[in-house]
Amino acid sequence: MYNSKIAGLGYYVPENVVTNHDLSKVMDTSDEWIQERTGIKERRHVIKGTDTTTSMGVKAAKIAIERAGIDKNDIDFIIFATLSPDYYFPGPGVLVQRDLEIDTVGALDVRNQCSGFVYAISVADQYVKSGMYQNVLVVGSELHSHGLDMTTRGRGVSVIFGDGAGAAVISREEDSTKGILSTHLHSEGQHAEELSLIAPGMGKRWVLDILKDNDPEDESYFPYMNGQFVFKNAVVRFSEVIMEGLQKNKLAPTDIDILIPHQANLRISQFVQKKFGLSDDQVYNNIMSYGNTTAASIPIALTEAWEEGKVKEGDLVVLAAFGSGFTWGSAIIRW
Ligand code: UT7
Numbered sequence: 001m002y003n004s005k006i007a008g009l010g011y012y013v014p015e016n017v018v019t020n021h022d023l024s025k026v027m028d029t030s031d032e033w034i035q036e037r038t039g040i041k042e043r044r045h046v047i048k049g050t051d052t053t054t055s056m057g058v059k060a061a062k063i064a065i066e067r068a069g070i071d072k073n074d075i076d077f078i079i080f081a082t083l084s085p086d087y088y089f090p091g092p093g094v095l096v097q098r099d100l101e102i103d104t105v106g107a108l109d110v111r112n113q114c115s116g117f118v119y120a121i122s123v124a125d126q127y128v129k130s131g132m133y134q135n136v137l138v139v140g141s142e143l144h145s146h147g148l149d150m151t152t153r154g155r156g157v158s159v160i161f162g163d164g165a166g167a168a169v170i171s172r173e174e175d176s177t178k179g180i181l182s183t184h185l186h187s188e189g190q191h192a193e194e195l196s197l198i199a200p201g202m203g204k205r206w207v208l209d210i211l212k213d214n215d216p217e218d219e220s221y222f223p224y225m226n227g228q229f230v231f232k233n234a235v236v237r238f239s240e241v242i243m244e245g246l247q248k249n250k251l252a253p254t255d256i257d258i259l260i261p262h263q264a265n266l267r268i269s270q271f272v273q274k275k276f277g278l279s280d281d282q283v284y285n286n287i288m289s290y291g292n293t294t295a296a297s298i299p300i301a302l303t304e305a306w307e308e309g310k311v312k313e314g315d316l317v318v319l320a321a322f323g324s325g326f327t328w329g330s331a332i333i334r335w
Contacts, residue, residue, distance in 0.1 A: 002129055018162075038291075077105055114322060117262075163293065166299020187325050245318065246332065256282060258281075259273070259284070263292055286301050315335045
């Protein structure tokens with residue numbers, strides 16, 4: 001049995017900045033409301049015809065591969081997490097294999113929304129620990145802006161989400177005291193529709209009927225969130241799954257050097273920070289600048305924290321996520 005570590009990190013966000021003030025010009029909202037409820041000041045939106053979910057993921061992946069100090073053909077497997085794929089099928093994993101022009105390695109797509117990156121590194125961790133693969137590329141990328149309802153009708157959701165991508169190379173680590181110590185994954189499908197995008201699923205309608213209806217008022221094509229219900233579940237599940245990870249490794253909250261929570265809402269991060277008695281330096285937040293980028297939020301935040309010198313060798317790094325499904329998870333890492 002080997003150990004696995006995060007050997008390289010990268011992120012990419014589109015240049016186009018959309019402020020709260022910009023949003024208030026197209027829907028009934030305000031900078032004050034958005035900042036007070038979510039902490040978000042601005043986010044990035046892809047300008048139509050420029051980036052895609054895959055192209056952003058590829059840009060982040062190239063940086064992560066270079067920083068891991070490996071050649072792209074040393075990648076043994078690709079895992080791509082997103083809720084906003086370029087195509088209905090195939091998923092973006094194979095598009096990354098094509099666009100990076102690497103060997104015909106396997107490519108897996110993960111559909112776990114905000115928990116997607118934690119699920120993806122958990123899968124990568126198992127492959128590396130078992131000895132099956134030495135280097136697994138994990139990408140989390142989202143292009144939300146093309147699918148949001150940018151009218152007052154959609155304001156409860158549309159002000160929150162942003163576009164961007166993050167990537168990590170998970171590699172074999174010989175030192176058994178270092179790397180990914182454990183991952184913890186959960187789901188509760190009972191609440192599947194509380195945070196969801198129902199169409200164009202095949203669940204209830206024939207595709208020919210969908211095309212025939214062509215109804216611009218059909219809200220099932222936009223993401224829906226029962227905000228308060230999701231919020232209440234998030235604070236409980238974040239806390240539970242962080243504690244589960246610490247206990248599994250016989251660690252306590254005081255052992256945490258840095259917590260990188262999925263950037264769902266600054267108020268959720270602050271709740272968790274208080275619960276675990278962590279200082280501002282021990283919790284990394286960048287939702288103010290990027291909004292909620294779902295599967296990309298943890299790898300973007302982790303990369304930024306690492307670039308700023310806030311993730312150092314020997315640190316205990318905790319990743320935690322909660323989102324649509326519901327799904328939630330954590331990863332406990334000795335850097
Ligand atoms: O990443 C996956 C996990 N996601 C989360 O964990 C998110 C969890 N939920 C939340 O972050 C919060 O529930 C939101 C930020 C989405 C919403 O905040 P809230 O404090 O729960 O607001 P609310 O939905 O209860 O809405 C309060 C009021 C409503 O008006 P009335 O009915 O009181 O007159 C809304 O219509 O705020 C109104 N509202 C807005 N007003 C201005 C909703 N969205 C907006 C908006 N601008 N963008």
